[in-house]
Amino acid sequence: QLSKVDTIVFDKTGTITSNKKSLIESEGFLTETEISWIKNIVRTSNHPLSRRLYDYLADDKRIIITKLEEVTGKGIIAEIEGHHIQIGSASFLGLQENTANTKTVIHVSINGQHKIKYIFNNQYRNGLVPLFNRLNKKYKLMVLSGDNAGEKETLQQLLPHGTKLIFNQKPEQKLLFIEQLQREGNNVLMIGDGLNDAGALAQSNVGIAISENVNVFSPACDGILDATQFKSLDFFLRYSQNAMTTIYISFGLSILYNIVGLSYAVTGHLSPIVAAIIMTLSTVTIVSFVTIMTNYYARKMEV
Numbered sequence: 001q002l003s004k005v006d007t008i009v010f011d012k013t014g015t016i017t018s019n020k021k022s023l024i025e026s027e028g029f030l031t032e033t034e035i036s037w038i039k040n041i042v043r044t045s046n047h048p049l050s051r052r053l054y055d056y057l058a059d060d061k062r063i064i065i066t067k068l069e070e071v072t073g074k075g076i077i078a079e080i081e082g083h084h085i086q087i088g089s090a091s092f093l094g095l096q097e098n099t100a101n102t103k104t105v106i107h108v109s110i111n112g113q114h115k116i117k118y119i120f121n122n123q124y125r126n127g128l129v130p131l132f133n134r135l136n137k138k139y140k141l142m143v144l145s146g147d148n149a150g151e152k153e154t155l156q157q158l159l160p161h162g163t164k165l166i167f168n169q170k171p172e173q174k175l176l177f178i179e180q181l182q183r184e185g186n187n188v189l190m191i192g193d194g195l196n197d198a199g200a201l202a203q204s205n206v207g208i209a210i211s212e213n214v215n216v217f218s219p220a221c222d223g224i225l226d227a228t229q230f231k232s233l234d235f236f237l238r239y240s241q242n243a244m245t246t247i248y249i250s251f252g253l254s255i256l257y258n259i260v261g262l263s264y265a266v267t268g269h270l271s272p273i274v275a276a277i278i279m280t281l282s283t284v285t286i287v288s289f290v291t292i293m294t295n296y297y298a299r300k301m302e303v
Contacts, residue, residue: 002236008191009189011174013145014047014210024119028117037081072171074092086108129158140164141163142163146167174199177200188204190204191210194224208222209225254286261279
């Protein structure tokens with residue numbers, strides 16, 4: 001499936017941006033106790049922004065959460081020590097959206113009162129621009145994000161001309177977008193964070209989750225790619241195509257051996273000893289060929 005891909009769709013947050021290099025600013029005030037509540041709540045989430053916020057908050061005190069609900073792509077509702085807490089987007093908390101804002105923001109309300117907002121300054125992954133420039137020569141490229149379009153201008157400057165940018169997409173909209181691409185005849189590779197993109201990853205022809213933490217559960221994907229290898233994505237795509245070539249040649253060699261063996265058999269000249277030799281030689285040849293070719297392609301294509 002990977003060798004047949006002609007369209008690549010990337011999520012933005014946690015996929016083409018790094019979880020470990022983002023600067024966070026805050027506007028508002030929380031007490032030490034409230035900071036403990038927030039950190040314990042985001043500890044339960046695998047969303048890239050939750051993980052970043054968890055690392056940013058200093059308090060390490062463990063607190064029992066009496067109620068917790070995470071609404072995919074929107075935010076978290078929780079109760080701690082009798083206090084009702086909401087963490088998420090402005091719309092999720094029922095706040096007025098700031099259309100002038102060009103950055104990713106998480107809001108926090110406690111007992112219905114807006115307390116603080118955290119502003120995320122995204123840092124794009126190393127090698128992002130060269131990777132997109134290489135991929136652009138062969139594939140249709142798209143960025144499909146649940147965030148606002150605040151960074152659209154930045155991405156237009158960074159990424160190759162023609163890269164399609166779609167923002168403000170809910171998880172179910174991402175899935176429908178992939179379905180539409182497939183109905184149009186595209187063979188789609190989806191690259192996401194593995195959580196909010198679960199539906200799109202499952203729907204795509206190939207779904208790969210980017211991980212900066214091997215312990216993070218990544219559902220509904222065909223593969224998990226270590227974030228440090230993100231810049232080598234085009235290598236894996238080319239390697240899959242060469243792997244298919246190797247497989248086809250292997251089938252050809254196997255058929256050739258069978259033709260030779262059958263030609264001797266139908267003429268009555270194939271003794272049991274010769275048959276045993278041909279079978280063994282066929283296996284050794286195919287295994288040796290595949291081993292040599294896969295290693296050859298790996299060294300030849302190394303980036």
